[in-house]
Amino acid sequence: MCSSFVQSFGMVISHMEEKLVYISGPAKSDQNTFEEKVQKMADVGLAGIIDVKEIQSLMDDFYKLTHIPIGLNDLKGNVLVNVGWQDICTRFHRVHPEACKHCIESRVQLSSGIPPGEYKLYKCKNNMWDIATPIIVNGQHTGNIFSGQFFFEDEPLDYELFRSQAKKYGFNEKEYIAALEKVPRFSRNAVDTSMAFFMTFANMLSQLSYSNIKLGQSLAERDALMDALRESEKRERVRSDELTVVLDAVPAVVLITHDPGALKMTGNRISCEWLQLPERANLSKAAPEGERPETYKLFKGGLEIPLADMPVRIAASGKEVHDYEFDIVYSDGTMRHLLGDAIPLRDDQGNPRGAVAAFINITERKKAEIMLKETLDNLEKLVEERTEELKTAFNSLKESEQSLSEAQKLAHIGNWKWDIITDEAYWSDEMYSIYGLKPQEFEVTYNLFLTYVHPNDRDYVDNAVKKALNGEPLDIDYRIILADDSERVVHAKSEAIFDENYTPVSMRVTVQDITERKKSEEKLQESEEKYRNIVEIANEGILVVDAELRITYYNKKLMDMLGYNQVEGIGRSIWEFISEEGKTIIKKTMENGRNGVNESYELELICKDGSSLWAFINDKSLFDKDGKFMGSISMLTDITERKKAEEALANIETARKKEIHHRIKNNLQVISSLLDLQAEQFKGRKDIKDSEVLEAFRESQDRVVSMALIHEELHEGGGDNEVNFSPYIEKLVENLFKTYRLGNTDISLNMYVEETILFDMDTRVPLGMVVNELVSNSLKHAFIGRDKGEIRIKLHREESRNEGKSTNFILTISDNGVGIPENLNIGDLDSLGFQLVTTLVDQLDGEFKLKRNNGTEFTMRFTVTEKNKQASAPALK
Numbered sequence: 001m002c003s004s005f006v007q008s009f010g011m012v013i014s015h016m017e018e019k020l021v022y023i024s025g026p027a028k029s030d031q032n033t034f035e036e037k038v039q040k041m042a043d044v045g046l047a048g049i050i051d052v053k054e055i056q057s058l059m060d061d062f063y064k065l066t067h068i069p070i071g072l073n074d075l076k077g078n079v080l081v082n083v084g085w086q087d088i089c090t091r092f093h094r095v096h097p098e099a100c101k102h103c104i105e106s107r108v109q110l111s112s113g114i115p116p117g118e119y120k121l122y123k124c125k126n127n128m129w130d131i132a133t134p135i136i137v138n139g140q141h142t143g144n145i146f147s148g149q150f151f152f153e154d155e156p157l158d159y160e161l162f163r164s165q166a167k168k169y170g171f172n173e174k175e176y177i178a179a180l181e182k183v184p185r186f187s188r189n190a191v192d193t194s195m196a197f198f199m200t201f202a203n204m205l206s207q208l209s210y211s212n213i214k215l216g217q218s219l220a221e222r223d224a225l226m227d228a229l230r231e232s233e234k235r236e237r238v239r240s241d242e243l244t245v246v247l248d249a250v251p252a253v254v255l256i257t258h259d260p261g262a263l264k265m266t267g268n269r270i271s272c273e274w275l276q277l278p279e280r281a282n283l284s285k286a287a288p289e290g291e292r293p294e295t296y297k298l299f300k301g302g303l304e305i306p307l308a309d310m311p312v313r314i315a316a317s318g319k320e321v322h323d324y325e326f327d328i329v330y331s332d333g334t335m336r337h338l339l340g341d342a343i344p345l346r347d348d349q350g351n352p353r354g355a356v357a358a359f360i361n362i363t364e365r366k367k368a369e370i371m372l373k374e375t376l377d378n379l380e381k382l383v384e385e386r387t388e389e390l391k392t393a394f395n396s397l398k399e400s401e402q403s404l405s406e407a408q409k410l411a412h413i414g415n416w417k418w419d420i421i422t423d424e425a426y427w428s429d430e431m432y433s434i435y436g437l438k439p440q441e442f443e444v445t446y447n448l449f450l451t452y453v454h455p456n457d458r459d460y461v462d463n464a465v466k467k468a469l470n471g472e473p474l475d476i477d478y479r480i481i482l483a484d485d486s487e488r489v490v491h492a493k494s495e496a497i498f499d500e501n502y503t504p505v506s507m508r509v510t511v512q513d514i515t516e517r518k519k520s521e522e523k524l525q526e527s528e529e530k531y532r533n534i535v536e537i538a539n540e541g542i543l544v545v546d547a548e549l550r551i552t553y554y555n556k557k558l559m560d561m562l563g564y565n566q567v568e569g570i571g572r573s574i575w576e577f578i579s580e581e582g583k584t585i586i587k588k589t590m591e592n593g594r595n596g597v598n599e600s601y602e603l604e605l606i607c608k609d610g611s612s613l614w615a616f617i618n619d620k621s622l623f624d625k626d627g628k629f630m631g632s633i634s635m636l637t638d639i640t641e642r643k644k645a646e647e648a649l650a651n652i653e654t655a656r657k658k659e660i661h662h663r664i665k666n667n668l669q670v671i672s673s674l675l676d677l678q679a680e681q682f683k684g685r686k687d688i689k690d691s692e693v694l695e696a697f698r699e700s701q702d703r704v705v706s707m708a709l710i711h712e713e714l715h716e717g718g719g720d721n722e723v724n725f726s727p728y729i730e731k732l733v734e735n736l737f738k739t740y741r742l743g744n745t746d747i748s749l750n751m752y753v754e755e756t757i758l759f760d761m762d763t764r765v766p767l768g769m770v771v772n773e774l775v776s777n778s779l780k781h782a783f784i785g786r787d788k789g790e791i792r793i794k795l796h797r798e799e800s801r802n803e804g805k806s807t808n809f810i811l812t813i814s815d816n817g818v819g820i821p822e823n824l825n826i827g828d829l830d831s832l833g834f835q836l837v838t839t840l841v842d843q844l845d846g847e848f849k850l851k852r853n854n855g856t857e858f859t860m861r862f863t864v865t866e867k868n869k870q871a872s873a874p875a876l877k
Contacts, residue, residue, distance in 0.1 A: 046074040046135065046143035050205060056081045065252065065360070067184060068194050071146040072135075073107070086149040088179040093126050096169045102126050111144045117203065119195045124148070127161060128183065131195055133202045145202045147194065150184045197249040200242055207235070244268075250358075253338065255283065255312055258345075258354040262286050262313040274361075276330060286313060299327040315342030315355035325362075337366040413512040418446055420469075420504055425449065434490065434513050436482035454479035454487065461492075468496050469504040477514065489518045541615070541636035544622075547629050549574050549590065561615075561638055563608035579604040579612065593621040594629045602639065614643040725757045725764060725795075732768060733775055733793065740779035746788035747779065753795045757809075763864050766840040767811070773837050774813045774858050782817025782856060791815045806863050814857035820850075 052072075059070050060083050069084030093099040106124035110132045114120045119133040130148030134141055151157065159177065166176040186194075247254050247268040257265040265284035272279050276295040285292060286307055298305040307313065311321040321342040329335045340359030344352045414431030418424075423446055429439040435452055453461050457478040468474040474494040479487055494509040541558030545551055551569050559565060562577060578586055582603045589599050598619050605613040615636040622630045733749060759767065775791065783789040792815070798808040841848050846862030 046072075046137075047078070047080055049137065049142075050080075052080050055205075056083070059083045065250070066194065068147060068186070068190075069149055069184070070198070071148070072143060073111075073146060074143045075141065080143070086179065086183050088128070088176070088183055089126075089149050091179060092169070092171050092176055096171075099126055099165075099169055106130060107132075107146070110146070114144075116206075117199060119199055121191075126165070127158075131191070131198075133195065133199045135202050136206045142206075145198050145205075147198060150186055150191075152191070153185045153187045193249050193251070197246055200246050200249070204239070204242065207239075251360075253340070253357075253359040255342075255357045255359075256354065257284065257312055257316050260316050260318075260352050260354070262310070262316045262355065263288070265312060274328065274336060284312075285310060295331060297329050299329055300325070311340075311342040312355050312357050315344050315357060316352060318344050318346075318352035320344065321357075324359075325366075335363075336361050337363045413510060415508070415510045416444070418507045418509070420506055423447075431511060434488070434511060435480060436484055436486070452480050452482075454481055465494070465507070468494050468507065471496065471498075474509075477518075488513055488515045490514060541638070543574075543634045543636060544631065545574055545634075546631040549586075549631075552631070558636060561607075561613060561636070562605065568608075577605050579606055589619060590632075593619055593632050596621055596623075602643075612640070613638065614640045725759045725767070726753050726755055728764065728768065729753060729771060729793070729795070732771060736772065736775050736779060740776060747783060748788070748790045749793070750790065751793045753793065754797065757795065757797075759864060763844065766843045767862075770811070770837055770840050770860065771813065773834075778813070778815040778817060778856065782815040782819075784818065786817065789815060789817050806865050808861065808863050811860040811862070812857065814851075814855060816855040819852045819855050 055072065059072075059081055062068070063070065063083040067084065069086065070082070071079055071085070072081035073079055089103065093103055102125035106122065106126070107130075110120055110122040110124075110130050111134070114132060114134050116134060116136045119131055121129065121131050124130050128149050129151060130146060132144045132146050135143040135145065157180070159180075162177065162180050163173055165171070166173040248270070250268065251270065253271040253274055254268045255265055255271055256267065257263075262284050263286050264282050265286075266280070267275075267283050269279070271283065272281065275283055275293065277283060277293055281293070282291050283293060285298065287293070298310060300309075305326060311324045311326070315321050323339065324342065325337065325339050327335050327337050338359040339362045340357060342355050342357035345354040345356060347353045414428045414434050416425055416427040416431050425444040425446060427440075427444050432439045432441060450458055450462060461476065461478050464474050464476050474492065477489060477491050479489055481487060490511050491514045492509055492511045494507055496504045497506045497508070499505050541561050542553075542555040543551065543558055544553040551572055551574060554569055559569065562569075574586070575583065582605070585601055585603055589601060592599060598621055600616065600618045602614060602616055605615055607613050616639045617637075618635045620633050622632055624630050730751065730753075733751070737747070737749065771793070775793070778791050782791075792812070794810075794812040796810060798810060837848075841860060841862075844862045844864075846860055848858060848860040851857040851859070
């Protein structure tokens with residue numbers, strides 16, 4: 001913050017407070033004479049009615065504060081005040097006649113037709129923004145305030161346009177563009193705010209100039225003094241309002257106090273924002289208790305500033321304060337670092353009666369200064385370290401030169417430098433060695449170098465060098481003829497060096513003898529061609545994919561197998577050729593392949609015509625030298641016909657099993673029928689107990705039927721070893737109810753069996769016979785002498801399952817019949833049925849319990865291994 005700018009504001013405020021009299025006009029009787037005098041003074045020009053020196057000083061201070069360029073011109077184009085004019089105008093546009101003419105035309109265009117109190121924004125013919133606002137004195141246009149040579153922040157610089165201007169006017173392009181880079185860039189909001197200040201300033205100049213004219217006339221018109229004083233008071237209030245607008249437009253804190261103790265302090269808009277206080281509030285820390293603001297504290301050097309040392313209070317006591325730095329710390333811990341001045345206000349006797357101060361935010365600059373100080377503090381140390389490093393580097397350079405020579409010899413790499421201006425070439429020792437010459441045997445020129453190039457490659461090399469001199473890279477292989485007439489192959493890379501005019505002045509070249517490598521490459525190419533032929537004539541499909549599973553190669557056999565040509569397959573994803581069932585297999589094998597685990601597997605592929613192709617595949621993962629997975633190579637054997645044969649055999653085996661189960665079922669049904677016929681023979685005979693014999697035959701018949709039902713399920717289920725047990729048990733119980741329903745007794749059945757329970761033959765047969773024995777026993781004995789009853793059957797998995805594939809099942813068969821007598825020990829029973837149940841439970845490795853409360857309840861727990869555990873929710877049947 002410049003102290004002269006603060007002093008200028010202080011002078012304006014002081015003059016306003018002292019009620020400086022600006023004479024508004026003469027008596028009405030002398031109005032015509034007065035207007036004529038005003039017109040004469042206006043004709044003298046703007047320079048004759050303003051203090052150019054004082055305004056120049058004020059504008060210098062304003063520019064230091066805002067960095068906004070400004071100029072004050074009269075109507076003849078004379079520049080009365082200017083500050084911040086840019087080099088691009090003063091050193092270029094104003095110097096060239098045509099560009100200067102554009103400047104003058106732009107000024108005329110810009111300054112014409114602007115109403116008082118407004119401004120005009122105009123892009124000059126030299127393509128930069130200017131702004132103007134008029135100065136009006138007594139209705140006469142006497143001059144203009146210009147602010148220009150800037151760009152808006154949000155518009156991109158058209159460098160090509162300015163380069164074309166530099167070329168058009170003959171400017172040095174580099175210097176012209178550098179001047180362009182210095183042109184300030186403002187936000188549109190900043191421009192609007194600045195122009196509000198300039199329009200206010202132009203109005204003040206107009207009014208002050210007019211007042212100066214009237215002041216001279218007022219000395220001769222004393223009889224109009226009283227009217228002029230009243231008019232002056234009105235104008236004073238207007239100017240006070242204008243000053244408030246100006247202060248609010250300034251991007252800095254401006255503070256004013258009107259007493260030596262700074263007990264009350266006011267400020268502009270931004271000061272209230274920065275101190276986080278409402279407008280017209282008392283901003284002073286010296287305010288009486290209860291009015292003192294608590295939104296901020298002031299610190300200097302890390303310590304809170306005492307009241308007596310605050311800059312505004314010091315200035316109010318009569319002492320100027322300049323370049324005062326301090327921190328505002330807010331209640332939330334954030335802070336701003338400020339810099340500014342405080343100037344005393346004095347009365348007519350020179351006694352201090354207040355102060356005015358202005359401060360700017362230098363927080364970012366302070367951070368930069370701290371970083372700069374840290375950098376400077378380290379600079380000396382860095383210089384010392386760098387000096388030591390340079391010494392070490394110099395010594396290393398000497399060693400490196402020796403090492404370079406030895407390395408070139410080992411790698412058979414030489415280098416040479418060609419001075420294009422003198423046509424002199426420097427060859428390293430290894431360069432001479434590559435060409436079969438003694439080191440430094442003779443001085444080499446470019447033309448001499450060409451003589452060692454193979455005649456058939458000479459034009460090729462010469463053209464490559466010419467292209468390199470035009471900026472193109474040189475990276476070529478060519479043949480050379482050695483001094484002993486032997487032929488070698490070398491690889492050369494070069495870099496051309498240009499001066500500031502982009503003229504080639506020299507060239508650096510490295511040359512490596514690659515004869516042996518070329519021979520190896522030729523052999524490798526022959527080997528690759530041989531193996532490619534082997535792959536192409538192979539009777540197996542060969543496929544190569546990258547890490548993203550995209551095809552990079554496949555041989556003719558695989559093309560024929562899938563029905564595609566070479567163009568159609570390369571680059572496509574292998575997922576396009578795999579069936580839905582095979583994608584799971586590929587995901588697993590690819591995951592294993594990335595970990596280096598290779599597998600063989602069978603896979604169903606989709607041909608171009610939509611048909612299926614079964615292939616037996618052997619994979620081999622491919623990795624780079626760093627172990628990164630690069631893809632895989634696979635060999636595919638067509639096994640489609642084998643798969644068809646296997647499917648046909650499987651169908652035959654299934655049919656065979658179905659036929660076996662069908663015949664077993666029929667034979668068991670024949671046995672059942674024979675038992676039934678045999679039982680009929682005992683009916684009506686008196687020498688035997690018909691009921692016992694018939695009962696024995698019927699039980700045997702039921703057991704045979706239960707086994708026959710098993711084979712019927714296997715037959716209808718396609719011959720598979722495992723079938724669903726739920727429908728089997730339903731048929732079995734239904735058959736028993738038909739056989740044993742007792743007269744009119746109403747016996748109901750409640751079954752609670754899970755819908756899907758797959759058991760194999762070893763489980764189904766004994767479990768079915770257990771159900772047969774228990775249900776038939778309930779039907780025969782539980783409801784004797786009763787009109788109705790109920791049999792309940794429940795088969796389900798236990799909630800807590802064993803680990804692995806084993807599952808616990810619970811079978812419960814109960815009735816609400818007469819029950820088993822309490823005095824009957826079931827262990828003493830020797831009936832075939834009970835013995836059969838006991839044997840079958842042991843066969844299933846199970847255990848059972850028998851309850852006889854309110855009927856009979858048989859509970860059996862056993863463990864089986866299931867293939868499918870995904871049983872659906874139980875359903876009541």
